[in-house]
Amino acid sequence: MHRRVVLSLAFFGLHQACGGEAGNDPGDIDVAVAALGTGPERTADPSFQPRFDPIAPGEAILLGTGGQGAVYHAPVALRVTDRPLSDFPNPVRIRGEGRRNSDGLLVARVSTFSRLMQDEDGLISDTPVRVLLCPAPIGETLLDATIDLELRLEDDERNVYGRGSMNFSILCPDELCNELCAGL
Amino acid sequence: MNMPDMTRLWVPLLPLAAAAAVLTPAPEAKACGCVAPQFPAVPVVQAGERIVFSQDGDQVEAHIQIQYEGPAEEFGWLVPVPDVPELLLSSDELFTQVTQATQPTYRLNRVFPDQCLPNGGRGVALPTSAESDSFQGDDGSSPLVARQVIGSFDTATLRADDRQEMFDWLEREGFFVPTGTEDVVGPYIKTGAYFVAVKLVSGAETGEIQPLALRYRSQYPMVPLILTSVAANPNMGVQVWVLGESRAIPRNYLHTVINEEQIDWFNAGQNYNEVIIAATNEAEAGQSFVTEYAGSTDLMDQRLFFQGRFPLRSELSSLSDPVEFLEQVIWRFPITGSLQATLAEALPIPVEFLEQGWDQLGFYQNARWLTQQWAEADPEAFEAWADAFDAAATTDGLFEREVNPLRHAQELFDGHDYMTRLYTTLSPDEMTRDPVFAFNPDLEDVSNIHDAFFEVSCDGAGGTLQLPDGREFRVNDGARWVETRVAADVPFSLRIERLFEEGAPTIAIDNADRISTGLTQTDGGCQATRPEDAAMLSALAAGLLFLAIRRRRRQA
Numbered sequence: 151m152h153r154r155v156v157l158s159l160a161f162f163g164l165h166q167a168c169g170g171e172a173g174n175d176p177g178d179i180d181v182a183v184a185a186l187g188t189g190p191e192r193t194a195d196p197s198f199q200p201r202f203d204p205i206a207p208g209e210a211i212l213l214g215t216g217g218q219g220a221v222y223h224a225p226v227a228l229r230v231t232d233r234p235l236s237d238f239p240n241p242v243r244i245r246g247e248g249r250r251n252s253d254g255l256l257v258a259r260v261s262t263f264s265r266l267m268q269d270e271d272g273l274i275s276d277t278p279v280r281v282l283l284c285p286a287p288i289g290e291t292l293l294d295a296t297i298d299l300e301l302r303l304e305d306d307e308r309n310v311y312g313r314g315s316m317n318f319s320i321l322c323p324d325e326l327c328n329e330l331c332a333g334l
Numbered sequence: 335m336n337m338p339d340m341t342r343l344w345v346p347l348l349p350l351a352a353a354a355a356v357l358t359p360a361p362e363a364k365a366c367g368c369v370a371p372q373f374p375a376v377p378v379v380q381a382g383e384r385i386v387f388s389q390d391g392d393q394v395e396a397h398i399q400i401q402y403e404g405p406a407e408e409f410g411w412l413v414p415v416p417d418v419p420e421l422l423l424s425s426d427e428l429f430t431q432v433t434q435a436t437q438p439t440y441r442l443n444r445v446f447p448d449q450c451l452p453n454g455g456r457g458v459a460l461p462t463s464a465e466s467d468s469f470q471g472d473d474g475s476s477p478l479v480a481r482q483v484i485g486s487f488d489t490a491t492l493r494a495d496d497r498q499e500m501f502d503w504l505e506r507e508g509f510f511v512p513t514g515t516e517d518v519v520g521p522y523i524k525t526g527a528y529f530v531a532v533k534l535v536s537g538a539e540t541g542e543i544q545p546l547a548l549r550y551r552s553q554y555p556m557v558p559l560i561l562t563s564v565a566a567n568p569n570m571g572v573q574v575w576v577l578g579e580s581r582a583i584p585r586n587y588l589h590t591v592i593n594e595e596q597i598d599w600f601n602a603g604q605n606y607n608e609v610i611i612a613a614t615n616e617a618e619a620g621q622s623f624v625t626e627y628a629g630s631t632d633l634m635d636q637r638l639f640f641q642g643r644f645p646l647r648s649e650l651s652s653l654s655d656p657v658e659f660l661e662q663v664i665w666r667f668p669i670t671g672s673l674q675a676t677l678a679e680a681l682p683i684p685v686e687f688l689e690q691g692w693d694q695l696g697f698y699q700n701a702r703w704l705t706q707q708w709a710e711a712d713p714e715a716f717e718a719w720a721d722a723f724d725a726a727a728t729t730d731g732l733f734e735r736e737v738n739p740l741r742h743a744q745e746l747f748d749g750h751d752y753m754t755r756l757y758t759t760l761s762p763d764e765m766t767r768d769p770v771f772a773f774n775p776d777l778e779d780v781s782n783i784h785d786a787f788f789e790v791s792c793d794g795a796g797g798t799l800q801l802p803d804g805r806e807f808r809v810n811d812g813a814r815w816v817e818t819r820v821a822a823d824v825p826f827s828l829r830i831e832r833l834f835e836e837g838a839p840t841i842a843i844d845n846a847d848r849i850s851t852g853l854t855q856t857d858g859g860c861q862a863t864r865p866e867d868a869a870m871l872s873a874l875a876a877g878l879l880f881l882a883i884r885r886r887r888r889q890a
Contacts, residue, residue: 193526285768330767
């Protein structure tokens, strides 16, 4: 199967190939390329600093457990370089889909808001996007699977301002997570 | 800790009473045969837990109906949430109305063939199969994040990162936790998660308990059933409505389509809940939901709030006559425990009437006549009755607890195009995973209206039952229908599916070759065929037809 280069590579056609939900034609908007990676989840600690941690293709992401009850998510951070903050709605709506690479099974839908902020290397999300993965879809396993994720930066009218994709595998923090990600 | 068992976690103590009965409208009449009056066709459904979810992006709003029976001081409720939630009062009427609007309805339309009737008549046509298949805190060591009194509830939002710290706090503050909770709370104890703990404010009665709504950030609606297992009854109903952009699916539970042959069509589908219990138990671990309705939210238009439903706030608050105030409220507001509590505080029933056996509601409903009698008999005592009455403050209370929740609930339905009603029954040992709900825009609508037709035999000896899927059965005694289905030993589920966030369902168990396929002969009850019998009979019929054709050709 096609393995996509992870960071900073976003392709308009990829979205179509994944059969994802298309945003509007970007029109005159110069669609930015967003790098996807991971980062620390926001805490109530006032000294909290958001961070963008790049990951290598297929690298494992440790799932977060901050959700309600027995649910686990991948904390996905965004980075956009060479673009000013004023190029984006802020907060920006993040939409996207995660698919199991082996068969294209839709395993996650994302629809949330994120606030972009300036750091030394560009713009980063002030808190990672929580991509809920486990429990896995009924009867399906996400363990040892590669997940292709595409995220789009949109406004309320679904105009696309940026696009990013990555692939990764998952790492569970506990046994319950393993059970839920195995589709048990 | 020695905690009383009477408190409840997320879960109600007793199952809901019977769903409100709704007489369904008569079907459209067509010029063939005639239709007899239908049975009231709404099955009784007992749901132990009812939740209305709405999903907007990463915002979930959950309206939860709390059912509790026991002493007020022992009421406690603990709900895990992924984020610090906003708490709102909700309304029992929301559940009454949405239940009625989406209630699965099993209608048996009796059809009398024209030739049976002396004057012909109006009726409904037996449909073709195609036609019938329609459709915030304390110091750093405290887990307390927020504390709020809302309605009759004293609520606390607690960090869920330390189990013992949380339980110690709850005990210290007098929040009751059911025995066994500590054993199942594990999956919900984590950094970044929260619990909402609820108890009644001092002096409040259990009758004042009303639904609560929680609004929080989450990608998916979820029911914390593992916690519920502590206080659940066997085969407890779990009923969920999900408002969103498209049809909701259980992400990590199976999905069951019932075999409608098992429905007691001749008794208004009164065995519906038993069918659901049996059908969902045919799924692995009994973990499966049935979609009872999926479609437009239009059927909730103006059901909860509309212009003119309630008196204007300014008019009500300006009424100085307590009797006039009562009349406006009693006849225009839904009668709820919280409403009676608000009125009781403002206009308590006089002791004289209590001694005569009047209850609060009876007194309010007859206030004009009773107070006139009282004023004549004992003018001085009567004059003191409403001294504490403050129309403006009482109006504020009524709007906060009764009107605003309904207005908000109506806005929820108005703000979403699509609604899905899902139902299952689960016993405590089956509550091993929390159902998470997602959406699939590719799935079809599901109607809550199910029409079968019964063509009565001219000789009065039974007739032919046609199910919504087109299968036909010869039935001599409708009262024995369920009995014959039990004897036939056919599955309660037509199929068990996996639903995903896009595309068509995949089949986990297909019972198509195990259900009865249709009519063959008549006897004391009814008779239907298994597929293998049907195949043999079809072959026989084809053979006979072949012979008949040959004979005609020869004759020709």
